[in-house]
Structure formats: structure tokens, C-alpha cells
Amino acid sequence: MSAPPKIEMRGVTKTFGSNRVLQGVDLKVAKGESLVVIGGSGTGKSVTIKTIIGLIEPDGGDILLDGETILGAKGAKRDRLLERFGMLFQGGALFDSMPVWRNIAFRLLQGRLKRPAAEARAIAVEKLRRVGLKEPVADLYPAELSGGMQKRVGLARAIAADPEIMFFDEPTAGLDPIMASVINKLIRALVTETGATAITITHDMRSVVEIADRVAMIHEGRVQWEGPVGEIERSGNAHLDQFIHGREEGPIEAVR
């Protein structure tokens, strides 16, 4: 019997007011796989990963991790679940009030994974080096960092507790092409060397090519197409073709 997917979404729905953002999302991600979710703005990409991580509660459907439902997990069970996740937010979401090393080691300074401050700092510095930043950065505050450095620190925080599953929300948004490429390669390298399962949300096609094993395209709250990254150019799917080539004409309305 084959192992269940690491993450599986079954008919997940979510409505905000009169806006039906997710209209039955079905998605499977195998262990160690890097899935990139693409789609236009406001099509439900962010909501999709926020329902998996538990930041948004879906109205319907089910979400399974290693074949077991994770919906409704509370208290210690939810904490254990969250310990398996690492997430890079679109704007970094670094805590302004604490220095970089405390941001990275946040999870290691409290709760079940708590360690002595010196040990947590050493791990933070090691993770900083892994994302290409030097030790002096550890004592700076987020406001003193450039956009690219903030993304790297966000990455270091996401991998600080060696998570099994990583989420990257628009990892290259707001970065110049060179820095975007650096971040893409870093994400790919981290996913490969840790063996973690990764879900990345982006509408940057360069990120898709550099990060993905598989690609899923979401449009109007549903997965319109999914398949290996090598097949996106010959998918035969009109939605995907229009999106990856940035055409105004096609089934996706240019003005929404």
C-alpha cells in the first residue's frame, strides 16, 4: 500500500461575505515534493495555504496531513501540528520589537521546544549563515534591514526548528530580479537538502521554474490544472497558457 500524501485538500471551500474564495479545492502534495501554486491576484492562493496552516478555518471539505484530518485541532494537538510547519510570509512578518536573532529563534525561546538563550542564539546565527547573512546581522532590528535581507531572515526563521513542511507566500514579491533569483535558489536548496515538503505561492514564473517539482494553478477558487513543472508549456490548458504567457485574451478576465 502506498503512503498517503503528506498534505491533501479535499473539496475545501471558504466564503467571505458574498465572495466565494475557495469553491472546492482538491490538492495533493507528496512527501519531499515542492509544489508551487500559481494564479492571479485574489484567486484564493493565500487563503489556500492559510487554511492548511490553520490561520483560516474552511467552511467545508477536509485537510489531511499524513492521511489524518487536521481540521479542528486545538490546544496541545494544534501546537504539535504547528511545530511541524515553517512559514515565510509575503512581507517577512518579522517582529519589529526584537532583534534578528530573537526573531529567528522565537520558537526556540519558549514552549515545548524551549532551549537556553545562548543555544537558541547559536542556532539562529547558524541559520542566518545558511541563508547567506553574517553574524553581525543577528543583533540588528528588522527595520535596519533591506527587503532582501528581511526575506532571508524570514527564511531563517521558517527553517529554525527544522520543519517537515514549509510554506512560502510570494517569496520574491517586491525584490529586484537578482535578489529574487537568490531567494528562489535558496528556497530550492533548503527544500532539497532538508527533504521537507514545500508549498510556494507565487505569480512570478521565474520562481515557478526555479522552485517547483509540480505546479498547481488556482482560478476562481478551484485547481484548474496541476502537473509536473516540465509540462506547463505543453499543458493544453487555456487558463494556464494565458497565465504563464501573460496574455490579455483568454478565459481569464484581464480586468476583475
Add this chain to the structure above:
Amino acid sequence: MSAVQGFLAAIGAAVLSLCAAAGALAIFTANGVRHVFLPPWYPGEIGRQLMRIGYFSLPVVGLTAFFTGAALALQIYIGGARFNAEAVVPSIVAIGMVRELGPVLGGLMVAGRVSASIAAELGTMRVTEQIDALTTLSTNPFKYLVAPRLVAATIAMPALAFVGDIIGILGGFAVGTARLGFNGATYVRNTWDFLTTEDIASGLWKAAVFGFIIALMGCYHGYSSGRGALGVGRATTNAVVSASILILASNYLLNEIFFTS
């Protein structure tokens, strides 16, 4: 729809919106208080908030109290002169400061300073996804952000009011002795003789309630802030306005409880 129907519909919508807001605030308050008593606790955060809410509010509370006490002494002296009752200045200043003006004016000043600051901080954290980030790092935002602020403000505000009371009385003393010709020793004796433990305790209890309100309004409006700079700005304004109104309303209710029963 007729004009009457439109008018009634508008009233109905406003009532529904008010009920929804009251319900949301009640749920938020219950959640916040629950997490004050449930572990894990963050003593480091409570300490930081005590410094921020308590220690750094001392100058504003001290200055407010000093000038209020000084003005009160002057007003009571002028008013009392009409009835040859100038001698009551020390006792009225003391009772007025300790029972009413110390906690209420101190509370309003701290509401302006702290409610706004908490709402802006939490609102920015909401908008920049820092609150979501806390959740993904296995940290309950209510325990880490809301509970420490509620605890710190409820502890800090009575301490601030106590210091404010002393400085306010000192303000009255300064004007009384320097401008109104009171003898220093007599002023102090008249202050001390007329103050009761109930006066002081009631003022401090009131301050504790005001502290809770200040932090609660800052946290509630910041936590539920709308998007963007406009949302954070609105949250900040709403926090200060609602905290100030609730302080004045609860002051009346507490006076009813403490002084009429």
C-alpha cells in the same frame, strides 16, 4: 422603499451593528481574561509592558496631577472665600485628588498615551501579518500580546494613580503655601487628618479598572484593525475615544458602588 421604511431600516442596521460590536467585544474580553489565568504566561512580556505602560507614563501623569492639584487649590480657595471657608483647601484638594481627579485624569492621560500606542502596535502587527506569524510559531497571540498588556495596565494604573495623588497634593501644597499664605505644617496636617483609607483605596480600585479598560480598548481595536494605514489610524482613534468614554462611564458606576452603598 418608502422614506419611513428607509429610516427604520437605517435604525435597524445601526442597532444590529451595535449588537455585533458589543458581542465581539464581549467575546474578546472573555478570551483575554481567560488567557490571563491560563498558562503559559510570559513574565518577560509583562515586565516590558509594565515599564512601557507604567514607568514611561510617569512624567505625563505627574505633570497632569501637579497642575491639577495646583489649580484645584486656587479654585477652592477663591470659591471658599465666599463662605469664609478658605481653610478647607488642603482637605478638599486631598480628597478631590485621591478619590476622583488622580485616577480619572491620570486614566484619561494614560488612555491617550497607552491605548493609542497599543492599538497602533497591534494594528500594524495585524496588517503586516506579524500576528499570523505568531500563530504559526505555536504562540497564541492572546497569551503573548493581549494578556500581558491587560495584566500590566491593571497593575501599573493604581501605582500611577498613587504617585499622581501624592504629586497632586504636592501641587496644592505648593500653591497653598507659596500663593495663598498657608502654613506648611498646618497644610500637611489638614491634608493627613481628613484623608481616610477608604478614600485612597477607592481611588486605587478605580485606577485598576481604568487600567484594564485602557489596555482592553487598545488591544481590541488594534487586534481587529482594518487593512492599511487607514485601518490602523481608525483603530488608534477608536481605542482612545472608547477608552476615554468607558473610563468616565465606569467612574460614575464605581462612585455609585463605593460611595452610595
